[in-house]
Amino acid sequence: MSQVASGAEIVEGPRLSARSVVSEFLSKYGYPLVGIMILLAVWWFGGWLIASDDDLSAFADFAPGPTFAALIDLIRSGDLTQTIISSLFRVGAGLLWGFVIGVPVGILIGYVLVAMRVANVPFQFLRMISPLAWMPIAVLAFETWDSAIIFLIVMATVWPIMFSTSHGVKRIDPSWFKVAKNLGASGTQMVHQIIMPAIMSDVMAGVRLAVGVAWVVLVPAEYLGVTSGLGYAINDARDTLAYDTLAAIVLVIGVIGYLLDTVCGVLVSRFNWHQND
């Protein structure tokens, strides 16, 4: 009996592990791949519907085939790189300012109760205004189109970063302050060694939200006077009736947005010390 059992175990062992490898592979690549295939299928089907309707056939270039062809052309010509760099620069600058303003203010309103009470209403009010609503004011207030766009992105990024930061500060265990003070921490040491590491994962979660909003706000913001960037490229493609290029740029926007979010996700977990989060 025991020999049979052990024999069965030997046969069962590798089969089980092979199955777990397959299921791991599936959950990591298989399911996302199926999702992408479905999206492509819907896209292709939409293109086919448009192409087969005489009234709409002028827009047939939105379909996957022409789009990917246009994408390859864009990449080959080198225009795309310059376009992406312009857009990333604006988002990066907007995020940087959002961070530089949002983190200290977030720490302040998270740490000082009075500051929170004073700031709460105005900040919640400002937060709910679409960043794009600032567009006319931005155009008046800033000399260059670039700074106006960066301002709009700051207005989008500062709130999630600020509120995540203050949330993180509020979650700090008060006994850490006691312990650190007791061990002789100075004000700056308290900020650098205790507060920043304690809240960094919350701050990064705020940055992740901010990146999402910034990337969404960027495209319409780039409809403003500038002559570079992904938003401009979309507008330009529309004006020249280059629908395949337009669709290719939409694709690029989606892919870059996804990549940015993935990088932020990695940073969030890199700084995360919460055991059960």
Next chain:
Amino acid sequence: MSGSISVDFVGHQFSETAEIVLADIKISVKAGELVSLIGRSGCGKSTLLHIISGLLAPASGCVRIDGKTVTKPSAKWNMMFQKASLFPWMTVQENVGLGLKFAGASKGQIAQKTDELLELVGLKDKAQDSSQSLSGGQQQRVALARSLATSPSVLLLDEPFSALDTFTRSALQQDVAAICKQKGITMVLVTHDIDEAVMMSDRVFVMDQNPGRIIDEIKVDIAWPRKHMSQNFQRIREDLLTAFKGTEKTESFRSLDGGRYTADSSAA
């Protein structure tokens, strides 16, 4: 030897209209002496400890350590809390070395001192582990090492063992008392556990509440290391229990030592 403490007529209330938490507390502790403050929850013993540490300023009176008035916390008199409060993003070693890092010690000095202290508390093999992977008792040992790293002359303990299981607690009580004795550190322990007070101190101050004050002082003249069931131990325990009978809320007596009073007395 340094680390003498003198508490001079310390009174406290959290605001002018609030009730008086502490009234005219006067204690003097010799350098290297181990004392306990024992009383029910709400008698202000923990508040008194915070005042001694400098984390809290008293409403009246003052605390002097080695003749100097305490105005702010210092790494020369370290406090341990009920929770170990380790910093979860740091390794065990980084936690222990934090006070030295704050003081600007070199990496080499920190490594040497943390090695030595982790050896002392029996956690040398855990140096590089995450502090979150440790058990409650181990975390409290790391907190002890962290408190000792800055070579304090005074160790202030705010019920640091009350969240631990009996065996771990008992081992830590003996270790902390032994380390304080060996290094000549003055210890002030706040506890509601009579056994713990007898186990770890040269003198025990009994506190009562409304307002928080010291009502009795009992000398514990038992040789070190101490054993729970020795005759002397029982005698002093009885003295403390008698002192306690005078304090308020006698009916909830059992909660004083976490319910172990009944279990222990039946064992004796």
